Amino acid sequence: MPAEGEPANGLLLAVGQLTKLFGTFAACDGINLDIRPGEIHALLGENGAGKSTLVKMLFGVLAPTSGQIVWQGQPVRIASPSAARKLGIGMVFQHFSLFEALTVAENIALSMDPGVSLSRIAKEASDLSHAYGLPLDPNAHVADLSVGERQRIEIVRALLQNPKLIILDEPTSVLTPQEADRLFETLNKLKAEGRSVLYISHRLEEVQRICDRATVLRHGKVTGACDPRKETPSSLARMMVGSDVAHVTAEGTSAKGAVKLEARHLSASARTPFAVSLKNICLKVHAGEVLAIAGVAGNGQGELFDALSGEYPVASDDVILISGKPVGTRGINARRLMGAGFVPEERHGHAAVSALSLSDNLILARSQSDRRAFLGGGPLGLIRQDAVKMAAKRISAAMDVRKSGENPPAGSLSGGNLQKFIVGRELDRQPTVLIVNQPTWGVDAGAASRIRQALVDLAKSGSAVLVISQDLDEIFEVATEIAVISEGRLSDIYPASDLSREKIGLLMGGMYGKTETAETAHAH
Amino acid sequence: MRIELERRPDVSKLFSILSPFIALGLTLVFGGIMFMILGKDPLAALYSFFVEPLTEVWSLHELAIKAAPLILIAVGLSVCYCSNNWNIGAEGQFIMGAIAGSILPVVFYEWQSPLVLPLMMLLGMLGGALFAGIPAFLKAHLNTNEILTSLMLVYVAQLFLDWLVRGPWRNPGGMNFPETRTFDATAILPEMIASGRAHWGFAFAIIAAVLIWFMMRYTLKGFEITVLGQSERAGRFAGFSSRKMIWFSMLLSGALAGLAGIAEVSGAIQQLRPVISPGYGFTAIIVAFLGRLNPLGIVVAGLVLALTYLGGEAVQVSLQISDKPIRVFQGLLLFFVLSCDTLIHYKIRMMWYDLSDTASEGAR
Numbered sequence: 001m002p003a004e005g006e007p008a009n010g011l012l013l014a015v016g017q018l019t020k021l022f023g024t025f026a027a028c029d030g031i032n033l034d035i036r037p038g039e040i041h042a043l044l045g046e047n048g049a050g051k052s053t054l055v056k057m058l059f060g061v062l063a064p065t066s067g068q069i070v071w072q073g074q075p076v077r078i079a080s081p082s083a084a085r086k087l088g089i090g091m092v093f094q095h096f097s098l099f100e101a102l103t104v105a106e107n108i109a110l111s112m113d114p115g116v117s118l119s120r121i122a123k124e125a126s127d128l129s130h131a132y133g134l135p136l137d138p139n140a141h142v143a144d145l146s147v148g149e150r151q152r153i154e155i156v157r158a159l160l161q162n163p164k165l166i167i168l169d170e171p172t173s174v175l176t177p178q179e180a181d182r183l184f185e186t187l188n189k190l191k192a193e194g195r196s197v198l199y200i201s202h203r204l205e206e207v208q209r210i211c212d213r214a215t216v217l218r219h220g221k222v223t224g225a226c227d228p229r230k231e232t233p234s235s236l237a238r239m240m241v242g243s244d245v246a247h248v249t250a251e252g253t254s255a256k257g258a259v260k261l262e263a264r265h266l267s268a269s270a271r272t273p274f275a276v277s278l279k280n281i282c283l284k285v286h287a288g289e290v291l292a293i294a295g296v297a298g299n300g301q302g303e304l305f306d307a308l309s310g311e312y313p314v315a316s317d318d319v320i321l322i323s324g325k326p327v328g329t330r331g332i333n334a335r336r337l338m339g340a341g342f343v344p345e346e347r348h349g350h351a352a353v354s355a356l357s358l359s360d361n362l363i364l365a366r367s368q369s370d371r372r373a374f375l376g377g378g379p380l381g382l383i384r385q386d387a388v389k390m391a392a393k394r395i396s397a398a399m400d401v402r403k404s405g406e407n408p409p410a411g412s413l414s415g416g417n418l419q420k421f422i423v424g425r426e427l428d429r430q431p432t433v434l435i436v437n438q439p440t441w442g443v444d445a446g447a448a449s450r451i452r453q454a455l456v457d458l459a460k461s462g463s464a465v466l467v468i469s470q471d472l473d474e475i476f477e478v479a480t481e482i483a484v485i486s487e488g489r490l491s492d493i494y495p496a497s498d499l500s501r502e503k504i505g506l507l508m509g510g511m512y513g514k515t516e517t518a519e520t521a522h523a524h
Numbered sequence: 525m526r527i528e529l530e531r532r533p534d535v536s537k538l539f540s541i542l543s544p545f546i547a548l549g550l551t552l553v554f555g556g557i558m559f560m561i562l563g564k565d566p567l568a569a570l571y572s573f574f575v576e577p578l579t580e581v582w583s584l585h586e587l588a589i590k591a592a593p594l595i596l597i598a599v600g601l602s603v604c605y606c607s608n609n610w611n612i613g614a615e616g617q618f619i620m621g622a623i624a625g626s627i628l629p630v631v632f633y634e635w636q637s638p639l640v641l642p643l644m645m646l647l648g649m650l651g652g653a654l655f656a657g658i659p660a661f662l663k664a665h666l667n668t669n670e671i672l673t674s675l676m677l678v679y680v681a682q683l684f685l686d687w688l689v690r691g692p693w694r695n696p697g698g699m700n701f702p703e704t705r706t707f708d709a710t711a712i713l714p715e716m717i718a719s720g721r722a723h724w725g726f727a728f729a730i731i732a733a734v735l736i737w738f739m740m741r742y743t744l745k746g747f748e749i750t751v752l753g754q755s756e757r758a759g760r761f762a763g764f765s766s767r768k769m770i771w772f773s774m775l776l777s778g779a780l781a782g783l784a785g786i787a788e789v790s791g792a793i794q795q796l797r798p799v800i801s802p803g804y805g806f807t808a809i810i811v812a813f814l815g816r817l818n819p820l821g822i823v824v825a826g827l828v829l830a831l832t833y834l835g836g837e838a839v840q841v842s843l844q845i846s847d848k849p850i851r852v853f854q855g856l857l858l859f860f861v862l863s864c865d866t867l868i869h870y871k872i873r874m875m876w877y878d879l880s881d882t883a884s885e886g887a888r
C-alpha cells in the first residue's frame with residue numbers, strides 16, 4: 001500500500017515503513033499495513049516473524065525505531081498503552097494479565113480510570129458482556145473461571161474503552177472449537193458496528209473463515225497482502241514459511257504391541273490452590289501407538305505430566321506402570337533408567353536452563369541414564385565434556401538444530417530449534433516410552449512438522465508415545481488413539497479415526513461419556 | 525516516571541572482564557573524595573591505605589592472616605549463592621565453629637597430644653555446620669526464609685560467645701577479664717613459614733578454594749548446584765532434589781565458616797574473647813561477589829578485602845581517623861561491584877508516564 005501521498009481516504013490506521021531494531025536485529029523491517037473501518041484484518045506469520053513486535057508498537061508498548069503510524073488521517077506517536085487506549089485502540093493479549101484471587105469486576109477496575117465505582121464497573125461489564133454474547137458474572141473469582149471465560153474478561157475490558165480497533169493476539173489458541181465459534185460471532189458483531197479487528201493468528205483455517213483481508217509477515221517483512229478467501233491454505237502457508245511445509249505421514253503406526261505405559265486409577269491432589277487435581281485416570285499406551293491427550297490448557301495436563309514423569313511421584317507404586325513394572329513412587333531418573341523419556345511443556349527453566357550450553361542441557365536430562373558414557377572418575381562424578389559435546393553435536397545434526405556457534409547457551413536458540421534439541425535429546429536414546437507435553441507449543445511450522453514426524457517415526461519403530469497437546473491439528477496429524485482431559489478427568493480412549501473435532505470439543509467441555517458400553521467397546 | 529532495567533541483547537566480553545577493575549577504580553576515586561571531605565590528602569591516604577601494607581614482610585603475613593577466614597568463608601558461601609540459598613549468617617557459623625573447636629583447649633586443657641589440633645579443626649567444622657543446619661532445616665522443611673533465620677542466628681552466636689567467656693569458660697587465673705585461658709602450645713595452629721605470623725589457616729583457604737573450584741567446574745555435583753541455582757524446576761526434571769541441596773550447601777558453607785573460626789582462634793588469637801571477628805562473616809559476602817562466585821576469583825578478592833582491613837588500621841595510626849572508613853570502603857566496593865555487573869547485563873531505561881498508567885501496566 002502506498003505509505004505517503006495518500007490523504008485521509010477513510011483508512012482507520014495506516015502504518016508506513018515501520019521499523020523496529022533491537023541492536024542490529026530488525027524485528028520489524030519497513031512494515032506497511034492499512035486497516036479499514038469495519039473489517040477483520042488478519043496478521044499472519046510464524047513465531048518470530050515480527051507480529052508481536054508490530055502490535056506492541058501499535059499499542060504503545062514499544063517505540064518504533066523509524067516509520068510512521070497514521071490514525072484516522074493524523075500521524076500519531078503512541079507513547080504508552082494508555083495513549084493507545086485514548087486513541088481508541090484496545091488490545092487482548094495472548095497471555096492474560098489477570099489476578100486470580102480477585103473478582104472479574106475488580107480485575108476490570110484495575111485497567112480503568114481510578115474513581116469509577118466498582119458497582120458501576122460491574123454493571124457495565126455485565127451489560128456489555130451480555131450484549132456481545134460473552135456472558136460474564138462480574139462477581140466471580142477469576143481462579144474459578146475457565147480459560148475461555150478469562151479471555152472474555154480481557155475482551156470486555158478492551159470493549160469498555162469503546163475502541164475503534166481491537167487487536168487480538170492468538171485468541172483461539174486456548175479455546176475449545178465451540179468457544180472459538182462463539183468468539184467469531186462476537187467478532188462479526190463488532191465488525192457490523194463498524195469497529196475494526198486486527199486478528200493475529202497462525203491458524204489458516206480460522207483466518208480464511210472470518211478475515212476480510214490478511215497481511216503476512218516473515219522475518220520482519222511483509223511477504224504478502226491478500227484476501228484470504230481467495231487463497232488456499234497451502235498458498236498462505238507458503239507466504240508464511242517461505243517454502244512448502246513437509247507433510248507429516250502417520251501411516252504404518254497401526255501395529256500394536258505390548259502395553260508399555262499404563263496408569264491405573266491414578267489420582268493426585270492439587271499441590272497449590274490454583275492447580276488441578278487428577279481424578280481416577282486410566283490409560284494404556286501400547287508399543288507402536290501414539291496416544292494423544294487433547295484438552296484446553298489448565299485442565300490437569302501439567303499435573304498429569306508431573307505424575308507420569310515422576311517429577312512429583314505419587315503415593316502408591318502400582319498406579320503407574322512402565323513396561324509392566326510399578327513405578328508410582330519412583331523418581332524421574334529411575335523411570336528414565338527403565339527406558340522412559342520426557343519432554344515437558346515449558347522449555348526455559350524446565351526442559352532446559354537458558355543460561356547453560358546445549359551440552360550442559362544434554363547432561364540435564366541424561367546424567368543418570370547415560371552415566372557410563374557421560375560420567376567418569378567413579379564416585380567423584382566427573383563430567384566427560386568431550387563425550388557430552390559429541391552427543392550434543394550428533395543430536396543437533398540429527399534434528400537439524402540451527403544455532404550460532406558450536407555449543408551456544410540454550411537461551412540463544414529460537415523456540416523451534418531449542419524444542420528440536422529437547423526432543424532430539426530424548427529420541428537419541430531410543431526410549432521405549434516417550435511422554436511429551438505440548439510438543440510444538442510456540443514452535444514455527446517447519447520445526448513443528450519435523451518434531452511431529454519424529455514422534456510418529458518413534459512409534460513406528462516400536463515405542464509407546466504419549467502426546468499431551470492443545471493443538472487439534474497436531475493431534476490429528478500424529479495420533480493413533482485420542483483421549484480428552486477435562487478438569488483432571490480423562491475420557492475414554494478412542495481410535496483417532498473414530499473422532500471428529502466436534503466430538504473432541506464436546507469431550508473438552510467435560511462430557512466424558514464414560515459409559516459401560518464405551519468402556520467395553522474399547523477393551524483391548 | 526519509572527526506571528526500568530532492560531536486558532542487553534548481547535553482553536560485552538571485554539567489559540565482563542574489566543568490570544571488577546572498574547569497580548575497584550571507582551571505589552578508589554570515591555574513597556579519595558571521602559578522604560578529601562575528611563580534610564586529608566587523598567593521595568597520601570590512599571597510599572597508606574592500599575600500598576603501604578604491601579611493602580613490609582610482616583604486613584604481608586598480616587594480610588594472609590586476614591585473608592584466610594575471608595576466603596574460607598566466601599568459598600563456602602559461593603556454593604550457597606550459586607545454588608540459590610542465601611546464607612548470610614556465616615558470621616554466626618564462624619563464631620560457633622570457634623566455640624566448638626575451643627572445647628578441647630578450654631575444657632580439656634590438661635589433655636595434650638598431637639591429636640588435639642586436628643580434632644579441634646574437625647570440631648570447628650562440625651560446630652559451624654550444625655549451626656548452619658538450623659536455617660537449613662527451617663528452609664527445607666518449614667519453608668522459612670533463610671536470609672532472616674541465618675542472619676538472626678548471628679546475634680544468638682555472638683551473645684552465646686559473650687556469655688561463655690564471661691561465665692563458665694572465663695579464665696580462672698585471668699584477673700576477671702572476659703577471656704578464656706590461653707591455649708596450650710599443642711592447640712595452636714603453627715606458622716607456615718618462619719618469617720612471620722601467618723598460620724596454616726591460609727593454606728586451608730587455598731586448598732578449599734581449589735577443591736571447590738574443581739567440584740564446580742568438573743563434577744556432576746557442581747553441575748547440580750548450578751542447575752538448581754538457575755531453576756529449581758529444571759533441577760527437578762534432572763532428578764536433583766532442591767531440598768537436599770539446601771542441606772548440602774548450608775552444611776558445607778557452615779563447615780568452612782566453622783573451620784575459619786577455629787583456625788582464626790587457634791592460629792591468631794589463641795584464646796576466646798567476647799569479640800573474635802571484625803565482621804569476617806559479613807565481609808566474606810562482598811568477597812564472594814567480588815570474586816564472581818568463582819573460588820579462584822574469591823582468593824584474589826579475599827586478598828583485596830583483607831587489604832582494606834590492614835589499610836584501615838594503617839590510616840587510623842597515620843591519619844588519626846576512626847575505623848569507620850574501612851566499612852565505607854567495603855560498602856563502596858560491594859556497591860560498585862554489583863552495579864558494574866548489573867550494568868553489563870542491563871541498560872537503564874527511563875519511562876516517562878503519568879502515574880495513572882501504572883495500574884494497568886502492572887497487571888499485564
